[in-house]
Amino acid sequence: MVEGTYYIETYGCQMNEHDSEKMSALLERMGLTAVSSPERAEVIVINTCSIREKAEHKVYSALGKLKPLKAKNPRMVTIVSGCVAQQEKEGLLKKAGYLDAVLGTHCIDELPELVEQIKKTGERIARTAFSKDVKSLHVTAHGRGRSPVCSYVTIMQGCSNFCSYCVVPFTRGPEQSRPFQEILDEVSALTQKGIREITLLGQNVNAYGNSHDMHISFAHLLEKLHKVQGLNRIRFTTSHPRDFHEDLISAIADLDSVCEHVHLPLQAGSDRILKAMRRGYTLDYYLGKVAKLRSRIPKIAITSDIIVGFPGETEDDFLQTFEALQQIRFDQIFSFKYSPRPGTGASSLPGQVPEEAKTSRLAEVQTLQDQITQHYHKLAEGTEEEVLIEGIRIKTGQPFGRTRTNKIVNLESSQDISAGETVKAKIIRGLKHSMIGRKIS
Ligand code: SAH
Ligand code: SF4
Ligand code: F3S
Numbered sequence: 001m002v003e004g005t006y007y008i009e010t011y012g013c014q015m016n017e018h019d020s021e022k023m024s025a026l027l028e029r030m031g032l033t034a035v036s037s038p039e040r041a042e043v044i045v046i047n048t049c050s051i052r053e054k055a056e057h058k059v060y061s062a063l064g065k066l067k068p069l070k071a072k073n074p075r076m077v078t079i080v081s082g083c084v085a086q087q088e089k090e091g092l093l094k095k096a097g098y099l100d101a102v103l104g105t106h107c108i109d110e111l112p113e114l115v116e117q118i119k120k121t122g123e124r125i126a127r128t129a130f131s132k133d134v135k136s137l138h139v140t141a142h143g144r145g146r147s148p149v150c151s152y153v154t155i156m157q158g159c160s161n162f163c164s165y166c167v168v169p170f171t172r173g174p175e176q177s178r179p180f181q182e183i184l185d186e187v188s189a190l191t192q193k194g195i196r197e198i199t200l201l202g203q204n205v206n207a208y209g210n211s212h213d214m215h216i217s218f219a220h221l222l223e224k225l226h227k228v229q230g231l232n233r234i235r236f237t238t239s240h241p242r243d244f245h246e247d248l249i250s251a252i253a254d255l256d257s258v259c260e261h262v263h264l265p266l267q268a269g270s271d272r273i274l275k276a277m278r279r280g281y282t283l284d285y286y287l288g289k290v291a292k293l294r295s296r297i298p299k300i301a302i303t304s305d306i307i308v309g310f311p312g313e314t315e316d317d318f319l320q321t322f323e324a325l326q327q328i329r330f331d332q333i334f335s336f337k338y339s340p341r342p343g344t345g346a347s348s349l350p351g352q353v354p355e356e357a358k359t360s361r362l363a364e365v366q367t368l369q370d371q372i373t374q375h376y377h378k379l380a381e382g383t384e385e386e387v388l389i390e391g392i393r394i395k396t397g398q399p400f401g402r403t404r405t406n407k408i409v410n411l412e413s414s415q416d417i418s419a420g421e422t423v424k425a426k427i428i429r430g431l432k433h434s435m436i437g438r439k440i441s
Contacts, residue, residue, distance in 0.1 A: 004031070007044050009045070009046050012055065013049065020047045038066075038069060077100050079101045081102075089104070100118045105172050106128075106135070109135040138182060148391075150195065157176045161175075161240065163278050164278045172203065175207060177210070179214075184224060197232060200236040202236075204243065233259050233388060234255075240265075253297050260299045260404050261303070262303075267307050268306070269322070271283055287327075299405065309357060313361075373432070384440065396410075398411055398413070424440050
């Protein structure tokens with residue numbers, strides 16, 4: 001056991017957030033305690049993202065802040081993990097003399113041993129090998145998460161899709177599924193600790209089981225997890241439209257614990273652009289999936305990711321994206337300007353779209369979506385929703401949680417409501433990003 005403190009700073013997606021939770025669990029098992037500011041930490045991990053240029057810039061400015069800290073306290077152990085670490089490998093050690101280690105996305109399980117070795121020898125180390133059986137896929141976070149009630153559970157690692165704009169297949173390696181029994185054991189242990197909602201994580205969860213000839217599909221996995229005692233809600237992200245089949249629609253419709261929400265990134269509304277993105281579907285195909293989902297599960301919330309300004313995107317292509325958003329009316333979207341990523345196919349395509357055009361297209365998409373989202377929230381006024389309480393707002397004392405469709409509800413007062421309870425609430429006001437509710441049972 002080592003005495004001491006640690007601090008982890010996290011960038012990027014839910015996989016990265018969850019990787020940080022796993023690293024916390026590993027460091028705490030060594031005897032380290034979390035602190036809330038890097039100045040007081042003896043071990044610092046910066047868990048990085050490189051999905052867009054802007055994300056990567058943020059990481060480099062965070063790294064810059066380590067330099068004076070390390071100068072002040074040379075015994076501090078400084079580690080970079082995540083997607084930038086995987087991409088840059090030992091090159092990062094050369095670039096930043098104040099870094100002790102680079103930890104790749106397949107090597108999280110090696111963190112404790114890495115810290116020990118650095119403390120003992122003062123060596124500078126890069127661990128970035130990819131492996132066929134990713135050990136870090138088996139590491140669990142033991143319920144360390146954003147709330148005492150909800151937890152992420154990894155079911156897959158990596159991605160083999162190679163969408164032409166995306167770095168993830170390079171930074172996370174090929175798609176691998178986690179053994180079913182391990183997932184079941186983790187979920188059972190979490191519910192015994194009081195977790196009521198899990199979010200199954202993977203870049204393409206509906207391809208679960210494909211990579212290892214596991215004879216179990218994602219829909220089957222949901223069926224098995226549905227039977228875990230004490231688990232009220234199952235969510236999952238992200239689904240790829242190409243692999244979104246009837247059996248999964250049935251699982252959402254038929255299994256009570258599977259929430260009525262799918263995040264199904266469309267990316268673009270023009271077939272020409274979808275093809276250049278290598279997404280493997282057309283707009284019509286996608287509309288077919290949405291229609292099926294909505295006819296089988298009328299309450300379903302559908303959210304999406306949209307990229308504007310992909311190379312070669314004309315005004316007309318963009319209009320098709322805009323019209324698709326008007327037609328589909330997603331509950332919410334995450335929208336981004338296309339950002340060229342080194343080593344990806346799209347970065348060398350002709351017809352890169354000027355920055356100003358990307359900026360104005362993004363603004364148009366976001367204005368439209370804000371109206372749509374707010375409209376849904378207004379429509380909900382007067383309806384009853386099941387809200388799983390995740391905690392109490394520190395400033396206002398309001399209990400808050402989410403509906404089954406993943407919408408945030410702040411309740412009016414804290415009258416004997418605590419985290420982990422499922423309450424029926426009447427929606428009394430729909431706002432831009434959330435709703436206000438009143439407990440009715
Ligand atoms: N596996 C998920 C997405 C992971 S990345 C899926 O396929 O849906 C999250 C989102 O970031 C993507 O859906 C995409 O919209 C966006 N994104 C990825 N690479 C990007 C790039 N180079 N520029 C802009 N947005 C990008
Ligand atoms: Fe990236 Fe495409 Fe894989 Fe999603 S499916 S992680 S966008 S390559
Ligand atoms: Fe970023 Fe890596 Fe996630 S690039 S979005 S942290 S998979």
